[in-house]
Amino acid sequence: MIRRKTDCQLALFLMLFCAFAAWRTTLIPASGTGTRAGPDFFPWLAIIGIAVLALALLLRGLRTSPRPKPEAGAGRIGYGVLSLFAVLMVAYAATFERVGYLPSTIVMYVIGMLLLKERRVVHFLLVPVAVVLGVYFGFTGLLDVYLP
DSSP states (O other): OHHHHHHHHHHHHHHHHHHHHHHHHTTSOOOOOTTSOOTTHHHHHHHHHHHHHHHHHHHHHHHOOOOOOOOTTTTOOOHHHHHHHHHHHHHHHHHHHHHOHHHHHHHHHHHHHHHTTOOOHHHHHHHHHHHHHHHHHIIIIISOOOOO
């Protein structure tokens, strides 16, 4: 029962956030660049994505029935792992410009997935490469923003 309530509350909070962000995004001046995305493109993309996921979370909260409690410690990530993840993010920030976007982000992504206990080889090798290349080509091809 607690999960249903939490999902619904979080979804409503996210929808309010999207409404606020949409209002503020309307204040961003259009660049008039024609086919290229302007300065308001990414905020609208993020708002739509968050709103869709918040709606899915709300629907999940309304549909799920109470589940039995998991066994103690199941699915939990300890403070040590989270601390290592924070150290990983600091190391990524320190090496990002020296090493370059593609290699540093792929390596960080794989190590992060391993820290968070992903053990399927296909997932921790193919997913980071696909996501990082998608983001890279999205920024360079669609937005003309070149990453280091």
